[in-house]
Amino acid sequence: MTGKLTAAGFPEGLVRARARSGPAAALPALEDYALAMFGGSDTLSRETAHDMMDTLRLVPPILMPRRLEKLIDLGREPLYTDVALDTGVGGFNSPLPLVISALGSTNLAGGHIGNAVARQAGRRGVPMVIGENVVPSSGYGRLGDADHRSLRTRISAYCAELPDGLGGVAVQQSTEDADAEVWNLVYSDPTTLPLLESGRLAFELKLGQGAKPGLGGMSVVDAPDGAATEGQFTVDPVFGTGTSRMLRSATPGTFTQEILHRQIILMRNNFPRARIWVKLPPGRDIATAAGIAWAAGADAVTIDGAEAGTGWAPLSFMDHVGLPLAECLMRIAPGDACCIASGRMWEGTRAVKALALGARAVGLGRAAFLAADEDPERGLLNLLDCCAFEMRLLLSALGKYTVAEVGREDLWGLPPAAAPVSTPANPQPIRTIDSEETP
């Protein structure tokens, strides 16, 4: 059942190694210990394409007032094991600054892998987003359509493992999903009542995606399936007459400032007990859109960088369209608002860099699904444990012991306009201390 997924342009081998070995995969191979010499390696990045995020470096200071604070607090020298990674994400409590992202409108997330991801994310109490046109494609699972691909099955798998007080499910809805009234369905369903009553249900308004900003979801369907959904999607025979397969496109939906603002208000009005999340594609006006979302009351804004996505996008878009994640994060100023960053996340350094650029948490998409594909019982748990191990090492090296303390002063390689300044823009006391360390 495993090993079927591939992810070109993604460090698949390293992710699978982490899914097998957990934190051990964050270190050099055990058999090399005391034999091989290390230093200046690009082990982590050599399987990955370089983007702006990769060129940034995390730069620990030498003088660490925050470490002194922690030392005083503990009464002993702090270690990486003293780093607390728990954080609030979009109204949920998560033990890690990580969220499991939805995986686009392909069939990848359907079926057993989607449920394996849900079970393991639930066990760790990490928030999970469900999208992927699950309801239009696979049904909700209430009346006879209860198969392993349904939305209800995914939510049930997650909830069955979920510890009290942690995690939560964000159910995505795009313009096409709105026809199926996904949110209304979930909001009035007995399966989700425990999530709703414990404040652990969110609805995520999807404005687009990193892999193809400006376009809607795309998938390949067989002609009969395409015909069945023709009223809802555009079906295009781009693959020629030699195949029954066709390109199916969803509309991206039309947004203006007013439309975005009002849709969020309407969500809050219609679903007062759900958290409201908004997912933005990496558009050039991302700062304006994120600002509108937060001002209208969104509990979280997910920034999907141009490096994000399942890879099912026109080739031209993958290489040439949309702002890179780092640029997106530099353009917005989340402040105390919750921003979730996604785009080729799979290990600790990229995650910590995103946190330093203002994200509250990062989304694992392809990595989570590859890990569950590698080992449906433990793969994602191992990957999460490995990420947590790395993030603890990194934060403690920066002399910081909670995720909220990380800031731009911890990064080297930012363009001058985005680099930290000696007078902090954000007057939080922690940032004030750190700003003194700015190189």
Next chain:
Amino acid sequence: MTLPPDPRTHLASGTTRAVLRIQHRILDTVRAHLTGLGFTELLPPIIGPVTDPGARGAKQVDVDYYGHRYKLMTSAILYKQAALFAFDKIFFIAPNIRLEPLETARTGRHLAEFHQIDVEVAGASRSDILELLESLISRVIEQTLHAEAAALGELGRDTAALGKALLSPFGRRTHGEAVDRLRQRGHDQSSDAEIDWQGEVLLAAEAEQPFLITDYPKGSRGFYDRESEQLPGFLRNFDLIAPEGYGELCSGSERENDYRKIVTRIRETGENPAKYEWYLKAAREGIPASAGFGIGLERLTRYIAGLDSVWQASAYPKVPGVPSP
């Protein structure tokens, strides 16, 4: 909160009989009053490719209509506007189905299946339609007090309290004023949203007479409520709230009939305008300006009869989430 008993027990009870007699009187009075004012009663549609999207949080019921996804009516609002192609003043006694959120099972004010007295008047303004609403409600109360004294007595209704509704014109306050009042009372009411159910009960418990809340913010209602030109961001709409803690009875508005504005407002509600093909075609060709309202029949019955729960005002009650005959 009690739940309905089995159909035999419910229908054979003296209480139910008294309630249904009152409900019959209400319907009879509504029909007589509106007919006397020149209205035509139409029979409403039950299914259609789209229905009212403005029902907060409730799920629509999908119907497989020869392979097309159709909906049972959550309300016939779009058809009320279309009915004005035939007559200037129309009304329906319309069945509605809304799979309400499960929490509404405990409000005493929600049914998954209910009926609405739906009224629409071409060329009417909000003040015209409010005048009509007030005259209709007053007439219904007056007639019920007069002709159903025995049934009201059987139910133990405080008729003096009910009679206060007739003493003076209904009061009015804006949504913003209602929000301020609730916040004064320590209730955390959003200024962007409809008055929540608990908030409505709090305001209703303070009142001795039915009163109106006007000018709801855009984003709290369906796309068909017209936005105010004088107060952008606010709607030319209203709710009628029953006193004595009974809460909302009726919603209504001046309607948007400008095609461009309708399409934009549909997007503001997150929907795909393509779903509304027939309606948008009509709007593009010109839909009459109008105003109208929908009164929840079972809620009105509950208020007039003084019932604990709205299900008592239905012969075949469907409490949200509760399997029922």
